[in-house]
Amino acid sequence: MDQRTGTGLPASFELAWGVREQPNKGPKRGLSLDRIIATAIAVADAEGLRAVSMGRVATELGAAPMSLYRYVATKDELLTLAADAAYGPPPDVPLPGEDWRSALARWARAERDGLRARRWILQIPISGPPTTPNAVAWMDRALRCVEGTGLDAGERMGVLLLVTGFVRSNVLIESQIVEAMEAAGQPAETRLDGYGKRLAAVADRARFPALHAVIDTGVLDEESGDENEDFDFGLDRVLDGIEALIGTRSLRP
Amino acid sequence: MDQRTGTGLPASFELAWGVREQPNKGPKRGLSLDRIIATAIAVADAEGLRAVSMGRVATELGAAPMSLYRYVATKDELLTLAADAAYGPPPDVPLPGEDWRSALARWARAERDGLRARRWILQIPISGPPTTPNAVAWMDRALRCVEGTGLDAGERMGVLLLVTGFVRSNVLIESQIVEAMEAAGQPAETRLDGYGKRLAAVADRARFPALHAVIDTGVLDEESGDENEDFDFGLDRVLDGIEALIGTRSLRP
DNA sequence: CAAAAACTGCGTAAGTGATACGCAGAAAGT
DNA sequence: ACTTTCTGCGTATCACTTACGCAGTTTTTG
Structure with a gap:
């Protein structure tokens, strides 16, 4: 899942951006990148970053650790995406006329x-x-x-x-x-x-x-x-x- | 080796400060905290932080990984001390009369x-x-x-x-x-x-x-x-x- | 319609790493 | 001489990341 294309970004990042086409062959996915990320965040929120492992996230999802690698290339990649999602959207600044x-x-x-x-x-x-x-x-x-x-x-x-x-x-x-x-x-x-x-x-x-x-x-x-x-x-x-x-x-x- | 005394600091930190008495029983030490730290730094300098493991540092020293735990309680402790030693002494500031x-x-x-x-x-x-x-x-x-x-x-x-x-x-x-x-x-x-x-x-x-x-x-x-x-x-x-x-x-x- | 291609989930396995436990020997203290 | 303390480390456990490849699912192609 580290198929970099024209954007030069990892495929999972393209997914996060919404610029990657969904595959149209193969069985229906039981997982999704969003669910994986959300689960990683939930574990980190509850028990800190060190508790976040591929095995732990997979267990929480009722899946096998290796299936996560269909969505992210490495654990580091997952953590980066988790951090991004945890940041959430930015504040509404500047307001009109705000200095x-x-x-x-x-x-x-x-x-x-x-x-x-x-x-x-x-x-x-x-x-x-x-x-x-x-x-x-x-x-x-x-x-x-x-x-x-x-x-x-x-x-x-x-x-x-x-x-x-x-x-x-x-x-x-x-x-x-x-x-x-x-x-x-x-x-x-x-x-x-x-x-x-x-x-x-x-x-x-x-x-x-x-x-x-x-x-x-x-x-x-x-x-x-x-x-x-x-x-x-x-x-x-x-x-x-x-x-x-x-x-x-x-x-x- | 996590014997905290009156300073509240880990024993290895006290050693680094020079305020911990050396043991006066037992065989002569073949290792020293300074050597362990210096080796960790050398490995990090050569190959980056991820290459620094207890096993790797021990191998470089011709010792067994577990013997390092006589000197530091955890790997985190070693890394903290390595960072400190790597920082070295501070610059000579301020000079007399320097603004x-x-x-x-x-x-x-x-x-x-x-x-x-x-x-x-x-x-x-x-x-x-x-x-x-x-x-x-x-x-x-x-x-x-x-x-x-x-x-x-x-x-x-x-x-x-x-x-x-x-x-x-x-x-x-x-x-x-x-x-x-x-x-x-x-x-x-x-x-x-x-x-x-x-x-x-x-x-x-x-x-x-x-x-x-x-x-x-x-x-x-x-x-x-x-x-x-x-x-x-x-x-x-x-x-x-x-x-x-x-x-x-x-x-x- | 069948075969090929692409995809999904995951079992198995390998390699690595941190560290607990306890043995055996060395050296100082009593 | 015996006891205490310390050193080094063998053995082992547990956990983790990720490579490889199998089997099944689904779409595309001829």
């Missing part, structure tokens, strides 16, 4: 929401630039937000990569913290109060003065009350930086 | 250089915030760059996360492109000239107008002549955004 900053911020928040709901997406090894339908749709929407700002095509792409990179990075780091806190179900007498204290136990104060200055304030030992604070901080910096660039173009939407 | 922006930019570039030399680092699943020696050292150095700028501890951490997130994301995206180009060794007659063309073959122009506007310019079909261009663009945006924030603090280094 670029507001639109892009909404886009970023929507991506963040989606990733936080399905953190396993970020664990999927990616082996190429986005070529799946939803990923591409999200790209288009972000690019629309910065059209008419005076940025050239390369810069618009740069902005897209910057913002999406920030979002994914932010959620990834948050996920790491969430995971560490869940893993903190260690024997009670060995459990430290937080990350900062753990660091302080091994990191020499004389050698890491700036880090200790931060640890001493306690910010590394507790979650901030507002779960959006870190994200908003970073997003504002990014948008400020983009705004500075757009300002140099003397063009406003 | 925050220059220092932070140098820090970012150094991280980028390291990651580009060893792209496999970005493929390692990470399951918690940094607790290994070099990672922590890099953190400290970045924090030093923004000390004295008027940012509070939380904001300094936010800046660190923003910059490192940007660097890693930038290199990851670049790696995806590099990988796709290497994978483009497909049958010649099915090979398109570039990513943009592949997208154009499936992405409907009416549905994705902003994306097509970018594709039409050709920027998605060729590598830019300057391999630093994308990175510098993003870094400048990020630094501009941070600069805007620091400006509101009315404090200058």
Whole structure:
């Protein structure tokens, strides 16, 4: 099922795009790519990415693992498609008359929401630039937000990569913290109060003065009350930086 | 070998930090954590991350796979330590009297250089915030760059996360492109000239107008002549955004 | 209508990988 | 000398991905 045709994409991707003709010979299919993908997502949602194996997905479908290979060439391919479907369609941005900053911020928040709901997406090894339908749709929407700002095509792409990179990075780091806190179900007498204290136990104060200055304030030992604070901080910096660039173009939407 | 003590870190991490006492009974060790880590790195450097297995590392060391478990509790632990060692020590920033922006930019570039030399680092699943020696050292150095700028501890951490997130994301995206180009060794007659063309073959122009506007310019079909261009663009945006924030603090280094 | 072609599902199998368990021997402590 | 701790590793289990090919289904072709 790795029959690449004129599009250069794997056949399963063409299926996802709806540009591949259905076979017209052979028995009726008992499976479908959509069902396989949906099942992979359900397993990941319930038990995390590591639980997603070809065998597991097949079992959930009441099929044999090898039959999945009629639809996807490799497990990696299935995971890529699962991530794409899990992303879902992009937000409706920009609204008519909406300024670029507001639109892009909404886009970023929507991506963040989606990733936080399905953190396993970020664990999927990616082996190429986005070529799946939803990923591409999200790209288009972000690019629309910065059209008419005076940025050239390369810069618009740069902005897209910057913002999406920030979002994914932010959620990834948050996920790491969430995971560490869940893993903190260690024997009670060995459990430290937080990350900062753990660091302080091994990191020499004389050698890491700036880090200790931060640890001493306690910010590394507790979650901030507002779960959006870190994200908003970073997003504002990014948008400020983009705004500075757009300002140099003397063009406003 | 998952004997957590007062630091709350895995024993192998304590070894990496040099805060774990060496056992004083039993036969002389034929292996060492450093050698195991170095071997894992050598394999990853030569053949990529997927080639790194406990069996492969053991074979390279002339040992049995199970003996590695005297030193690390899991393969994930080994990979985390390998990534840390591969990162190496941080750059010497800030220089005396160096302004925050220059220092932070140098820090970012150094991280980028390291990651580009060893792209496999970005493929390692990470399951918690940094607790290994070099990672922590890099953190400290970045924090030093923004000390004295008027940012509070939380904001300094936010800046660190923003910059490192940007660097890693930038290199990851670049790696995806590099990988796709290497994978483009497909049958010649099915090979398109570039990513943009592949997208154009499936992405409907009416549905994705902003994306097509970018594709039409050709920027998605060729590598830019300057391999630093994308990175510098993003870094400048990020630094501009941070600069805007620091400006509101009315404090200058 | 029969044969050929294409397709579907899946049984069997091979190879690989991570890691649990426990043995035997080495070295230090009592 | 005996006990304790540690090291290396043989054996084994379980799980996973995917190659190969068989048998049956369905459409197309002559």
